[in-house]
Amino acid sequence: xxxxxxxxxxxxxxxxxxxxxxxxxxxxxxxxIAAQFNIPRPQVEAVTEFYSFFHRTPRGRFDILFSNCTSCxxxxxxxxxxxxxxxxxxxTRADGLxxxxxxxxxGMCDHGASALIxxxxxxxxxxxxxxxxxxxxxxxxxxxxxxxxWFQVDDHIRKKGLLLSNxxxxxxxxxxxxGRSGQDLLNDVTSSALKGRGxxxxxxxxxxQFCHEAEHETRYVICNADEGEPGTFKDRxxxxxxxxxxxxxxxxxxxxxxxxxxxxxxxxxYRYMLDALETTLxxxxxxxxxxxxxxxxxxxxxVHIVVGAGAYxxxxxxxxxxxxxxxxxxxxxxxxFPVTSGLWGKPxxxxxxxxxxxxxxxxxxxxxxxxTHGTWQSKGSKxxxxxxxxxxxxxxxxxxGISVQQVLDDAGAKNVQAVQIGGxxxxxxxxxxxxxLIAFEDLATGGSFMIFNESRDLLAVIRNFTHFFAHESxxxxxxxxxxxxxxxxxxxxxxxxxxxxxxxxxxNRTAALVSRRSHCGLGMTAPNPIRDxxxxxxxxxxxxxxxxxxxxxxxxxxxxEEARALRNGN
Amino acid sequence: MSNASNTIKIDGVVIPFKEGxxxxxxxxxxxIYIPHLCHKPGLSPHGSCKLCTVDVNGxxxxxCTMPATEGQEIDNNxxxxxxxxxxxxxxxxxxxxxxxxxxxxxxxxxLQAIAYHLGMLDGHFSQFYPRxxxxxxxxxxxxxxxxxxxxxxxxxxxxxxxGKDVFATSGRGINRHxxxxxPSGKLGDSNIERDDLAAHICPVGxxxxxxxxxKVPIGQRTxxxxxxxxxxxxxxxxxxxxxxxx
Numbered sequence: 001x002x003x004x005x006x007x008x009x010x011x012x013x014x015x016x017x018x019x020x021x022x023x024x025x026x027x028x029x030x031x032x033i034a035a036q037f038n039i040p041r042p043q044v045e046a047v048t049e050f051y052s053f054f055h056r057t058p059r060g061r062f063d064i065l066f067s068n069c070t071s072c073x074x075x076x077x078x079x080x081x082x083x084x085x086x087x088x089x090x091x092t093r094a095d096g097l098x099x100x101x102x103x104x105x106x107g108m109c110d111h112g113a114s115a116l117i118x119x120x121x122x123x124x125x126x127x128x129x130x131x132x133x134x135x136x137x138x139x140x141x142x143x144x145x146x147x148x149x150w151f152q153v154d155d156h157i158r159k160k161g162l163l164l165s166n167x168x169x170x171x172x173x174x175x176x177x178x179g180r181s182g183q184d185l186l187n188d189v190t191s192s193a194l195k196g197r198g199x200x201x202x203x204x205x206x207x208x209q210f211c212h213e214a215e216h217e218t219r220y221v222i223c224n225a226d227e228g229e230p231g232t233f234k235d236r237x238x239x240x241x242x243x244x245x246x247x248x249x250x251x252x253x254x255x256x257x258x259x260x261x262x263x264x265x266x267x268x269x270y271r272y273m274l275d276a277l278e279t280t281l282x283x284x285x286x287x288x289x290x291x292x293x294x295x296x297x298x299x300x301x302x303v304h305i306v307v308g309a310g311a312y313x314x315x316x317x318x319x320x321x322x323x324x325x326x327x328x329x330x331x332x333x334x335x336x337f338p339v340t341s342g343l344w345g346k347p348x349x350x351x352x353x354x355x356x357x358x359x360x361x362x363x364x365x366x367x368x369x370x371x372t373h374g375t376w377q378s379k380g381s382k383x384x385x386x387x388x389x390x391x392x393x394x395x396x397x398x399x400x401g402i403s404v405q406q407v408l409d410d411a412g413a414k415n416v417q418a419v420q421i422g423g424x425x426x427x428x429x430x431x432x433x434x435x436x437l438i439a440f441e442d443l444a445t446g447g448s449f450m451i452f453n454e455s456r457d458l459l460a461v462i463r464n465f466t467h468f469f470a471h472e473s474x475x476x477x478x479x480x481x482x483x484x485x486x487x488x489x490x491x492x493x494x495x496x497x498x499x500x501x502x503x504x505x506x507x508n509r510t511a512a513l514v515s516r517r518s519h520c521g522l523g524m525t526a527p528n529p530i531r532d533x534x535x536x537x538x539x540x541x542x543x544x545x546x547x548x549x550x551x552x553x554x555x556x557x558x559x560x561e562e563a564r565a566l567r568n569g570n
Numbered sequence: 571m572s573n574a575s576n577t578i579k580i581d582g583v584v585i586p587f588k589e590g591x592x593x594x595x596x597x598x599x600x601x602i603y604i605p606h607l608c609h610k611p612g613l614s615p616h617g618s619c620k621l622c623t624v625d626v627n628g629x630x631x632x633x634c635t636m637p638a639t640e641g642q643e644i645d646n647n648x649x650x651x652x653x654x655x656x657x658x659x660x661x662x663x664x665x666x667x668x669x670x671x672x673x674x675x676x677x678x679x680x681l682q683a684i685a686y687h688l689g690m691l692d693g694h695f696s697q698f699y700p701r702x703x704x705x706x707x708x709x710x711x712x713x714x715x716x717x718x719x720x721x722x723x724x725x726x727x728x729x730x731x732x733g734k735d736v737f738a739t740s741g742r743g744i745n746r747h748x749x750x751x752x753p754s755g756k757l758g759d760s761n762i763e764r765d766d767l768a769a770h771i772c773p774v775g776x777x778x779x780x781x782x783x784x785k786v787p788i789g790q791r792t793x794x795x796x797x798x799x800x801x802x803x804x805x806x807x808x809x810x811x812x813x814x815x816x
Binding site for chain 1: 615617618619620621623630632635637654657658661662664665695696698720735737738739740741742743744745746749750751753755
């Protein structure tokens, strides 16, 4: 049986539509939606409570979520707006006009402070814009009447390489497949030595081969456009300006592995691109690049788009599949892997946007075109999302093997204290590491490149990342569910100046356990910022300790503060 | 396909396994104890509590979900792994509200028994003291979420054995919690019955049978008489509450 999930019948879409109209998901709405989808009510409740963008209590007619990312967030601006509108974060004002909250990185790191307002992206927020926003909100002005340049998102491509410098005509890669066998095409992908661009670096050719060989009548192709790693925004550019190449990569994958249905899982933060992507799909259908008997080559393929709702974990491929199936994004037990048992239990390829763009280009230009770039273990190019303390944040495409220092120089970064390579789940490196190279065999990365100069409080950055993971943990396994919160509390204590040498040991011990014993990649990498900082930036912690020996857990003065205030007030 | 020569090695002991068995299945069949909370033979494995974490050829895996394959050399009962398990047990204690001396389940509680087994003497970490809902709406059952450890045994027992789907988990991260399939979300409105496996399978005191709490006196309860490391305990635990005099 083939189950081709239509976007209009997707639980996440139904919940989004309901919330847009009613501003929250009520108990009755959950019962109604469960009946509509013929699923148990608890599944609707679990999904509602799992995804950050769904709410069980009413939000304001203007619902603003400020990014709390170190690159595209500035919570002082959020506080400013809260004060102007007389509201506290997380609350909805009594008149139902406005609610303000925080959200994880929304992928606008090259635009400075940004936020989501009723699911639309508003970027480069300044103090003067906050003034303007407050007035527009108080006067209940429709979003369509707000200054439209506030919503204008730019690509900011600073350096073009192998992929970005090629002009691509829609359909050209598909046309080049005429007369070639599936095996021949697969050989091209395999010979290109293309590895997954999401960060894990698994051979794309092998993945496609395994899926092709898995015994089943139905197979699926999924494009993972859920780039939630703080500091990453390269897929945003590809989705915005190179969607045809990406869809072509999916179609080629479908032809090679024998799939007729593909899904693009778009992160909820990128909802503003949905209409344009649907238009591209429709255009491809009308020009014979999607649908039945594509370009008379005897194969069928189509793509549906499913939009997420605020869950970093859905970037993990098996969690993404769960989400596509209308469930909370909890990573599956592996084995089996998606290539043998993925969406609805069918063999499934899940590839990153950039991987599929590269694959389409490889089919068009041949594998030699690709392998002449890069290093011996990392062929081709990598898109880096450069942000933070530099003169020119944006997208830089390099052949693999570029040094960190070269990227810093190109981006105009000075007095650099540290770089977070691959985002919070990656590596935090200091100046002694800047001659290392971006490559799978040296510094592997999904593309996030966050720069922190000497003026930054690096401990505050690490604290931000640690809070991020505690917020995004799915809660399935004990080490990650409890451990990420323990790390958050432990680091808070140190940052607040109450930490002792013992707390550092504890942090180290808990971090090691969470890294090693968690169920999936989120837990395994969540302690990375703390572990790297303890290793590479140890003095930062030392300076912040209250005593070198110990401090009691119980702070008598703090506990008595309220009672004393009451007594003094009398 | 079964092959008599299929073997794995746990702490140096060679044991056989059948095709399709997990490391946990093979260990239990060979009377080797690997600490576990979310696993119960007969229900689909879950792999969430992570107490059954073992090192297979140096790689960390959950033994309840990892298929046994020829040539696996497994570290299980080592001081380092038991220390890890003790820490995980402490995590389970401090994230909830577990007050053993006043809990009806004391002595029959697998979490408590494992804590003793692993030599846990305190919670080590600061308590989280979460606020969680208690549901006493059912005529013969109580759901005390303070003690829930998210093992989802009740979820699976209800779905796979009782055929009812009474329980599910909701929320994210540290806010994860058990929910009930009924119009009001209350247990009293659900179709769970006293004799369902889901009503009896809770390894801690989160789902209790009303009126049964002290039928078996403290001192004569499962783990007063048995070690949690006995591998044939499941029958004893599941029948104890109902037939304590047998």
